[in-house]
Structures are given as C-alpha cells and as structure tokens.
Amino acid sequence: MTNGTEKTGYANIQFFGKMVASLSHEIKNVFAIIHENAGLLEDLIVLSEKGMPLDPERLKGLSKRMRDQIIRGNKIVQNMNRFAHSADEPIENIDLNQTLQLLRHLFERPVAMKGIVLETKDSENEVTIRTNPFVLENMLWLCVNAAMDSMTVSKKMVLAGEEAGDSARIRVSGLDAMPETLEANIKRGTGEMLLKELNGTLTVDSKTGALILNLPKSIS
Amino acid sequence: MRVLLVDDEVEFVSTLAERLAIRGIEATYATTSAEALSCLESGDFDVAVLDVKMPKVGGLTLKKELEARRPGMKFIFLTGYGSEHDFKAISEHVGTDYYLVKPVDIDALIAKMEKIIKPERE
Numbered sequence: 001m002t003n004g005t006e007k008t009g010y011a012n013i014q015f016f017g018k019m020v021a022s023l024s025h026e027i028k029n030v031f032a033i034i035h036e037n038a039g040l041l042e043d044l045i046v047l048s049e050k051g052m053p054l055d056p057e058r059l060k061g062l063s064k065r066m067r068d069q070i071i072r073g074n075k076i077v078q079n080m081n082r083f084a085h086s087a088d089e090p091i092e093n094i095d096l097n098q099t100l101q102l103l104r105h106l107f108e109r110p111v112a113m114k115g116i117v118l119e120t121k122d123s124e125n126e127v128t129i130r131t132n133p134f135v136l137e138n139m140l141w142l143c144v145n146a147a148m149d150s151m152t153v154s155k156k157m158v159l160a161g162e163e164a165g166d167s168a169r170i171r172v173s174g175l176d177a178m179p180e181t182l183e184a185n186i187k188r189g190t191g192e193m194l195l196k197e198l199n200g201t202l203t204v205d206s207k208t209g210a211l212i213l214n215l216p217k218s219i220s
Numbered sequence: 221m222r223v224l225l226v227d228d229e230v231e232f233v234s235t236l237a238e239r240l241a242i243r244g245i246e247a248t249y250a251t252t253s254a255e256a257l258s259c260l261e262s263g264d265f266d267v268a269v270l271d272v273k274m275p276k277v278g279g280l281t282l283k284k285e286l287e288a289r290r291p292g293m294k295f296i297f298l299t300g301y302g303s304e305h306d307f308k309a310i311s312e313h314v315g316t317d318y319y320l321v322k323p324v325d326i327d328a329l330i331a332k333m334e335k336i337i338k339p340e341r342e
Contacts, residue, residue, distance in 0.1 A: 040238060
C-alpha cells in the first residue's frame with residue numbers, strides 16, 4: 001500500500017511534469033514563430049534575387065518580430081528556472097506577491113486553454129511567509145484547476161495574497177458556480193496531504209466567489 | 221489549392237499564410253475556432269491545417285465542426301508536442317499521414333497538403 005509521503009511525492013512529480021510540459025509547449029511555439037519569420041526572410045531574399053525589390057522596413061519588422069520572440073522565450077525559460085529552483089529547499093522564506101506572479105506565468109497557458117484569463121493582485125505590503133514553496137505551488141495548482149471548473153460566466157480568475165494577523169491568505173477569486181463538494185474535491189487525493197504539509201486550511205467563500213488558502217506565517 | 225490555417229499564435233499563422241502565398245497557395249488564417257467557422261462563409265477550402273491545442277475549442281473538435289459543414293474538406297494537424305508519447309496519442313486520433321510537429325518545414329507541409337487532396341496521384 002502506498003503511504004501518504006509516497007503519494008505526496010508522486011503528486012509533486014506529476015505537478016512538476018505537467019508544468020514543464022506546458023512550458024516546453026510554449027517554447028515550441030516561440031521556436032515555430034522564429035522559424036516562420038526566418039523562413040519568410042529567406043523567401044524575400046530569394047524573391048529579391050529574382051528582381052523583386054527588398055523593402056528595408058520589412059526586414060526591420062521581421063528582425064523585430066524575431067527579437068520579440070527571443071525575449072518571450074527567455075522569459076519562459078527564466079520562469080521555468082525559478083520554478084525548478086523552488087524545489088531546492090523544503091522550507092524557505094518566500095514573498096507571496098512574487099510567488100503568485102510566478103504562478104500566473106506557469107498557469108497562464110493551461111488556464112487560457114479553458115478561455116480564462118489569470119491575473120494577480122499584489123498586496124499593498126510585502127507578505128513574507130516561511131513555507132514549503134513547491135508544495136504551496138502544487139496546492140495552488142489544485143485550487144486553480146478546481147476553480148476553472150467553477151467558472152461558467154466569469155472569465156477572469158485572480159490570485160491575491162494578503163496578511164491576516166499571524167497568518168497569510170491566498171485568494172483564488174472569480175468563481176461563479178460553486179458546488180458544495182468543491183472543497184472536498186480539492187482535498188480528495190493529495191490535496192489534504194499537501195494542506196497538512198503546509199499546516200494550512202482551505203475554505204470556500206461562496207459570497208465573494210473565492211477559494212481561500214490560509215497559511216501560517218511560518219511552518220518551522 | 222485553397223487552405224484554411226488555424227492556430228492561436230497569430231504571428232505563426234499569419235507568417236505561414238504569407239509564405240504559402242509566395243508559393244502560389246491561397247491561404248486564409250484564423251486564430252480561434254469561431255473565426256475559422258466564419259471563414260467558411262467566404263468560400264470553400266480544399267484543406268484545413270489545424271493546431272491541435274487551442275484555447276476553448278481545440279483542433280480535433282474543430283475538425284468535426286468543419287467536417288459537418290464541409291464534408292469534403294481534408295485536414296492536417298499541427299502540434300507543438302514532440303515526444304514519442306505525444307506523437308502516438310495524437311496519431312491515434314488523426315493518423316500519422318495527417319500530422320506535423322512544429323516547427324514546420326513548409327515544403328513538407330505543402331507535400332502533405334498535395335498528397336491529401338490528390339491521393340489518386342500516388
């Protein structure tokens with residue numbers, strides 16, 4: 001029989017794999033665009049060799065498009081690197097705003113596949129908590145994934161962190177159809193174990209259409 | 221040959237359309253399934269080149285909708301996936317003859333399109 005730690009470990013690997021697959025898919029799109037622009041550049045050169053004038057503005061435009069894609073690709077790789085390093089330490093101090101911004105980038109594509117836009121709302125003051133960054137990221141993915149199925153009309157999901165006395169809260173808002181089983185659905189399987197590792201609790205706020213992850217300021 | 225290209229990456233699909241036009245192939249592009257369906261109002265297409273993964277409605281679902289409206293239309297699928305596992309999963313749905321992995325070699329795409337719309341030449 002698989003014990004809890006093994007289950008959590010496997011869930012973390014699955015989450016890591018899902019995110020890397022999504023990011024690598026995005027990188028392939030960047031390569032595909034650069035490839036087409038380079039191909040068009042070659043086509044225009046071939047045409048110019050056959051006598052069609054080559055417009056310098058057109059070349060500048062193509063060059064800019066390729067540069068923009070390289071900037072986009074570089075950003076994806078930077079986020080992928082930050083995500084990979086979030087598994088370095090089991091407990092670390094993290095800035096909630098920065099973590100949520102990273103997660104927005106990570107979750108952007110899978111969320112967009114459902115036609116939903118993901119945004120973050122920074123807290124006014126910096127909120128630092130001491131927690132397991134990777135487990136927190138996995139837990140928030142479970143919340144975002146479940147939240148997507150609880151959005152029928154709404155097409156904007158917002159992640160926001162805030163201080164709440166001795167603890168911190170992360171709100172996943174924008175939900176408009178909240179089944180009574182929502183909390184149980186998230187906790188089922190590995191969600192409950194991830195919450196336990198974070199010493200956190202999960203609540204559903206039907207009035208504001210939000211999932212709220214309550215976390216201690218420090219789990220050590 | 222009239223081609224309908226559908227991919228949510230506008231820069232990819234617009235550039236590919238221009239490159240096909242340079243080669244004498246009339247290509248119209250759309251970035252969503254809804255746009256693709258409305259393109260049918262402006263005429264018929266011999267072949268549709270569809271991205272498998274797109275927001276809301278993916279290429280496999282779009283194929284069914286296009287097919288229902290234009291029964292003779294042929295399809296080729298594009299995907300960013302590249303692993304053996306992904307290749308098997310997608311080709312189970314569409315067959316390996318109708319599937320290309322991004323980045324796409326334009327000559328390979330044209331060869332596939334010609335083969336699919338003129339199979340009798342084989």
